[in-house]
Amino acid sequence: MIRLSGRFRSALIIGLQGIRARKTRTLLSMISLFLGVLAVVVVQTGASIAERARLADVELTEGIDGTTVLELNPTPEAAKIVVDTLDGSTGATALVSVAATIGEPGVTAVNPGGSPFDEDWGAPQDCTPDGVCTARPAGQAIDLQISAMTSDVREFRPFRHRSGEWLDFTTIPALAPRLVLNEEAARGFAEHRVPAELHIPGATSNITPQFIGVVDDGNTSPTAYARLDELNNWLSAEGVVDPNGGNGVQVMLAPGNPVAQVLTAKLRGIGVDTYARTINSRKDMQDELKLFRLIFLAMAALVLLIGVAGILNVGLATVGERVEEFALRxxxxxxxxxxxxxxLAETLLTGLLTAAAAIGLSAAGLKALSALFGDQQPFLRDVQFPWEAGVAGIIAGLIAGILGGFVPALRAAGIPIATVMRA
Amino acid sequence: MSPLIELTGVSKILKGQQEPRTILDGVDLEVNAGRSIAIVGRSGSGKSTLLSVLGLFDRADEGTYRLDGQDITRLPERRAAKLRSSHFGFVFQRFFLLKHLTAAQNVSMALVNGQGWLPRRNRRAQVMAALDQVGIAHLARNKPPRMSGGEQQRVAIARALVRNPKILLADEPTGALDTETGTSVIDSLLAATGRGCGLVLVTHDRDHAARMDRTLDLVDGVLTERVPA
Structure with missing residues (x-):
């Protein structure tokens, strides 16, 4: 148990007695300080929520903080080594991206090249070896990227579930590959009727896919997620890699996973260079938001200063009224x-009470906003009051208490003791 | 037995905007345990200044001040505060009770002064004992506005007694009271001398002064013993 010094306890007891004796003044001090502390709490809350919302979006596309990402050139040999090395290992997954079309073969898709459905990237053309190119006829097909995984990627990229179900990696690979669409792909298939025929360059035949669910992956281009072993029923591991393009092969590894070293060594052995990076989105986000946060905090500090002036004013008036009390003490x-x-104890307690009120109001306000607008604004859905904002509020209250109480405290300490004799 | 307080040749000179004025002029004074002294004199004769010097509110410009045999003439404020807490009890003409506190809390003020720490139970016991000494333990929960002048002054005396001081300094404690109440207040102060406490009473009242062991006249800063008629 922390033993407080007699002097500290005395200050607290007498400070509390002073607050109880002058409730109206304490309330006035709190009112003058409230807006300043509230501004600090709101700025900090807003910044934290914005940071978390941005971070959550970035995690969908980039991966969670600490994830090691290995990028490599998409050669068939490299793909095979990756798949073989990761087979059965935990804390690591490989994503192989292939371009695919679902619908009529040999036509221009409604979103040529797998572009978002609201954008037009131009129709693809078929070119002969002597350089004569002709545009494909328009048809009922949707171009998309298929990300084939060796294991569940959500360990690294926490996709938001929207409907249906996610891929089950524990079952025997299905002959009809199960696909989980992202929201953009799902929108395309909802708006356009296309034949259920999956075309992947290099596949032994066209396949009938199964759409089993929809997720939000933060990607604006139509994408589908599949088990790599289910695609391998129709094309080999080497075959899924398009050496002429595509997104290549990406390996995601948990922090400190030794597979990274093994894989890098094996790939170097066949002359394939890897590019490794570690996801550090939080720091990037913080750097990105730092300036805005500082600007808003500076504005909040100005409001807080006005509050400090108020508490200082009330404090000086109170000390003036308590000259005899202090002389007697x-x-x-x-x-x-x-x-x-x-x-100082009185002003600090006033600052803390104000901070508690501001934090309480902010937390309640955030809850109300979440309840009222959570359906329309995803970043407000199930949002929690950030503890950083609470800490900032308490610190603001304490600083305001110290600044507002410093001069009155000096005055009180300087009251001549003979005041009681001359009274 | 050495005196509790021994002032030798103490002078206090007021250095204002005009010419310096001597308030105390070579005062010699001894205060002994269990003895009472009355200091009488006209307004402006330096009675309160003498009490300020005795109570360590102020310093003498010349002379020496010995407390319990120790020379404390040049004492830093921190040590002076400690000695005020451990050795002195003060009673003033105005009671200086805090209106928002109960009688018990007002008395407790002298215990919650940053000079050591007493657990609440011990504090309460000491406060009740002090209130009991002045006969108003039953008013412990009352606040000053609901008490008479005499009762308020008794609370002030209890506040002065609560730390069992060695010396009580009283500056016109009956000045705001009627004769009967004033007499009972002096009774309470004298009762403290019966417990070994030294008492210095500044008063205009000849009757109260006559009840003390010694009466000293302060005239223009010079302290002289009054010879009984």
Whole structure:
């Protein structure tokens, strides 16, 4: 148990007595300080929520913080080594991206090249070896990227579930590959009727896919997620890699996973260079938002200063009224430092009470916003009051208490003891 | 037995905007345990200044001040505060009770002064004992506005007694009270001398002064013993 010094306890007891004796003044001080502390709490809350919302979006596309990402050139040999090395290992998954079309073969898709459905990237053309190119006829097909995985990628990219179900990696690979669409792909298939025929360059035949669910993956281009082993029923591991393009092969590994070293060594052995990076989105986000946060905090600090002026004013007036009390306290042996401590204790307690009120109001306001607008604004859905904002509020309250109480405390400490004799 | 307080040649000079004025002029004074002294004199004769010097509110410009045999003439404020707490009890003409506190809390003020820490139970016991000494333990929960002048002054005396001081300094404690109440207040102060406490009473009242062991006249800063008629 923390034993507080007698002087500290005395300051607290007398400070509390002072607050109880002057409730209206304390309330006025709190009101003058409230907006400033509230501004600090709101700015900090907004910044934290914005950071988390941005971070959550970035995690969908980039991966969670600490994830090691290995990028490599998409050669068939490299793909085979990756698949073989990761087979059965935990904390690692490989994503192989292939371009695919679902619908009529040999036509221009409604979203040529797998572009978002609201954008037009131009129709693809078929070119002969002597350089004569002709555009494909328009047809009922949708181009998309298929990300084939060796294991569940959500360990690294926490996709938001929208409907249906996610891929089950524990079952025997299905002959009809199960696909989980992202929201953009799902929108395309909802708006356009296309034949259920999956065309992948290099596949032994066209396949009938199964759509089993929809997720939000943060990607604006139509994408589908599949088990790599289910695609391998129709094309080999080497075959899924398009050496002429595509997104290549990406390996995601948990922090400190030793597979990274093994894989890098094996790939170097066949002359394939890898590019490794570690996801550090939080720091990037913080750097990105730092300037905005500082600007808003500076504005909040200005409002807080006005509050400090208020508490200072009330504090000076109160000390002026309590000259006899402080002189008497000195007469009974109270040291000057404790008199200053009493005044500071009162302003600090006032600051803390104000901070508690501001934090309470902010938390309640956030809850109300979440309840009212959570359906329309995803970042407000199930949002929690950030503890950082609470800490910032308490610190703001304490700083305001110290700044507002400092001068009155000095005044109180300087009251001449002979005041009681001359009264 | 050495005196509790021994002032030798103490002078206090007021250095204002005009010419310096001597308030105390070579005062010699001894205060002994269990003895009472009355200091009488006209307004402006330096009675309160003498009490300020005795109570360590102020310092003498010349002379020496010995407390319990120790020379404390040049004492830093921190040590002075400690000695005020451990050795002195003060009673003033105005009671200086805090209106928002109960009688018990007002008395407790002298215990919650940053000079050591007493657990609440011990504090309460000491406060009740002090209130009992002045006969108003039953008013412990009352606040000053609901008490008479005499009762308020008794609370002030209890506040002065609560730390069992060695010396009680009283500055016109009956000045705001009627004769009967004033007499009972002096009774309470004298009762403290019966417990070994030294008492210095500044008063205008000849009757109260006559009840003390010694009466000293302060005239223009010079302290002289009054010879009984």
């Amino acid at each position: 000195r007469a009974v042996g109270t040291p000057r430092s404790l008199l200053a401590g009493i005044v």
